[in-house]
Amino acid sequence: MTAYLTRTIRRAGFVLAFAVSFSALSATSSFAFSAEAQQMCTGDAFRLCSDEIPNIPKITACMFKKRASLSTGCRAVMDRDLAQKSNKVAAQ
Template identity: 60%
Template sequence: MTVVWIETVRQIAATLAVAISVIALATPSFAFTAEAQRQCTGDAFRLCSSEIPNISRITACMVKNRSSLSSGCRVELDKGLAAKSHRVAEQ
């Protein structure tokens, strides 16, 4: 019973860590949407779980593994990167 409980808590903690990391990407420097979170959470777990909870490392990992992302996540990542580069160009 204790092992099951610990595993459940561990899974919940990992899910929350990814969710918080993706939500935190919605800062002015890297604006991702709820749709990006929905599309990319599975990819973040699959490709970048070792980087959780470090947001900048998750982002770098996702960019590095762009070719392995699901198509929906790739589209959302590209939108976020385009928005970021547009904001940088305006400064």
């Protein structure tokens, strides 16, 4: 029971750290993901890039590096967010 509780607390801590990291990432001007991307990609980040949590730049690099392994929903949302960001930069 104690091992299960420890594992649950650790996982909750990782989820919180990832959410905070992704929120901070969304606030930066260099790279922004929507709330939908956070929701769609959290599982992928834990599955593919858990070693990088909570380092935001490393999570981002890992997600791009492992793009082919992302879930369809996460990849679609990230691509859409990147396209929107590119359009904003091009308009300036």
